[in-house]
Amino acid sequence: MSVVQPLRPMPAPGEHSMPQSPYDALVRPDGSVHRTLFTDPAIFDQEMVKIFGGTWVFLLHETEIPLANDFKCINVGRRPVIVTRTADGDIRALMNRCTHRGTTLCMESHGNAKRFQCAYHGWAFSNTGELQTVTFAEGYGPAFDKAAHNLGRFPRVESYGGYVFGSLNPDVEPLSQWIGPAHEMIDWSRTALTTPGARVVRSSSMVFNANWKLQNDNNGDMYHVPFTHRSVAQMTSERHGAGKALDHFRGDNTPMTVKYYGHGHKSIDQRPSIPSPWARARPVPGRETYAAALAARFDPEQTERFLNMTGRAGINLILYPNLIIAGAGSFNVYEPVAVDKTIVHSYGVVLDDAPAEVNALKSRFIEDFTGFGYRDDNEIFERIQHSLSTIPEMEWVDFSKGLGTSRESVGADGAITGAVSDETGIRGAYTYWRELMGRDVHPRVLV
Numbered sequence: 502m503s504v505v506q507p508l509r510p511m512p513a514p515g516e517h518s519m520p521q522s523p524y525d526a527l528v529r530p531d532g533s534v535h536r537t538l539f540t541d542p543a544i545f546d547q548e549m550v551k552i553f554g555g556t557w558v559f560l561l562h563e564t565e566i567p568l569a570n571d572f573k574c575i576n577v578g579r580r581p582v583i584v585t586r587t588a589d590g591d592i593r594a595l596m597n598r599c600t601h602r603g604t605t606l607c608m609e610s611h612g613n614a615k616r617f618q619c620a621y622h623g624w625a626f627s628n629t630g631e632l633q634t635v636t637f638a639e640g641y642g643p644a645f646d647k648a649a650h651n652l653g654r655f656p657r658v659e660s661y662g663g664y665v666f667g668s669l670n671p672d673v674e675p676l677s678q679w680i681g682p683a684h685e686m687i688d689w690s691r692t693a694l695t696t697p698g699a700r701v702v703r704s705s706s707m708v709f710n711a712n713w714k715l716q717n718d719n720n721g722d723m724y725h726v727p728f729t730h731r732s733v734a735q736m737t738s739e740r741h742g743a744g745k746a747l748d749h750f751r752g753d754n755t756p757m758t759v760k761y762y763g764h765g766h767k768s769i770d771q772r773p774s775i776p777s778p779w780a781r782a783r784p785v786p787g788r789e790t791y792a793a794a795l796a797a798r799f800d801p802e803q804t805e806r807f808l809n810m811t812g813r814a815g816i817n818l819i820l821y822p823n824l825i826i827a828g829a830g831s832f833n834v835y836e837p838v839a840v841d842k843t844i845v846h847s848y849g850v851v852l853d854d855a856p857a858e859v860n861a862l863k864s865r866f867i868e869d870f871t872g873f874g875y876r877d878d879n880e881i882f883e884r885i886q887h888s889l890s891t892i893p894e895m896e897w898v899d900f901s902k903g904l905g906t907s908r909e910s911v912g913a914d915g916a917i918t919g920a921v922s923d924e925t926g927i928r929g930a931y932t933y934w935r936e937l938m939g940r941d942v943h944p945r946v947l948v
């Protein structure tokens with residue numbers, strides 16, 4: 502084992518030096534991270550407490566439960582949760598666990614319900630979490646406290662721009678403070694790429710047999726694109742010539758950047774190299790037909806605006822630990838299942854105020870990179886998982902690109918900017934991992 506360097510945390514907004522913890526030695530100031538972060542089930546279990554139970558975690562988009570009494574079942578970390586919209590419009594995150602003997606209460610993925618009744622002994626709960634009915638109640642003595650048997654619920658639920666987050670840590674910082682300077686990209690995505698009638702729809706889910714952090718890293722990694730996705734790039738250029746999709750990145754001589762915002766959040770900003778997302782977007786079925794239909798109905802400026810709402814629009818914003826907003830309003834959510842198994846859920850946005858052609862093209866673009874690109878990445882994640890698991894003699898993974906160069910700078914908002922292929926954001930996220938894992942947090946639920 503190499504000698505552990507003295508700690509020299511990367512300066513980042515909102516982060517302060519913490520007392521030493523057993524996790525400090527696993528993330529080193531030279532940009533290397535210990536392989537056990539990806540392979541050790543005990544570390545994974547602690548992540549479910551300290552990270553998925555200790556900070557803000559993305560739950561859903563408000564438009565997924567638009568009506569009173571709508572609900573959706575999700576897993577937050579590994580905890581089954583029912584997110585409800587109550588009759589008065591509030592959003593609650595309830596533990597999907599009967600308070601009698603522990604049965605999972607709701608097995609539907611989503612729906613509309615005022616009450617949830619347990620399949621085992623029939624206890625029934627309101628969608629605010631209150632225990633309403635105890636069956637054959639005469640069997641309970643005077644000491645039985647009905648209110649103490651309400652469903653467990655998240656002590657904190659807040660939303661920003663329609664994205665709803667919850668935390669089991671009652672002392673977590675306010676959501677806006679946690680998002681920090683990363684709000685700029687959320688605001689841009691909402692105003693430039695959507696219409697007031699935007700609503701989120703489920704697209705697809707993919708499973709890969711590797712650690713969830715590999716997906717989180719990868720979404721902030723432009724370095725891999727020309728190599729991992731070579732076949733996609735080659736196919737595009739052979740069929741359609743230059744200037745489409747991935748060939749705007751061939752190294753760092755571009756105005757594109759990566760950023761680290763603090764609190765684990767990072768981004769890739771391709772916007773400076775993509776003046777027109779529509780012109781840059783890969784060909785998809787129906788592209789010319791839909792574009793012609795829009796051009797026949799709208800003036801050139803409005804047509805251009807609609808077309809630029811359709812494709813991937815050049816941002817990857819990763820809000821730690823489980824959300825990436827990938828442009829054009831589409832987003833993915835990472836669901837950790839085990840130390841070596843992850844589900845990625847993909848969502849698209851339908852614009853009810855836009856012409857049907859815009860929504861058809863948005864669907865084609867979501868299918869496109871999900872179909873061709875994600876499987877390349879998943880293959881890499883599984884190769885990494887295999888090698889890290891089977892070669893314990895090689896302990897460290899390297900995330901040092903950009904470190905110690907003059908390529909990184911700190912802006913007025915505290916965000917650190919690096920060249921687009923640098924590992925600036927990924928390294929920052931591991932600094933936050935170390936901070937979260939070192940905290941003495943006690944996740945809890947309200948009843």
Ligand code: FES
Binds near residue numbers: 599600601619621623
């Ligand atoms: S476990 Fe739910 S009512 Fe008994």
Ligand SMILES: [Fe+2]
Binds near residue numbers: 729874
């Ligand atoms: Fe990729």
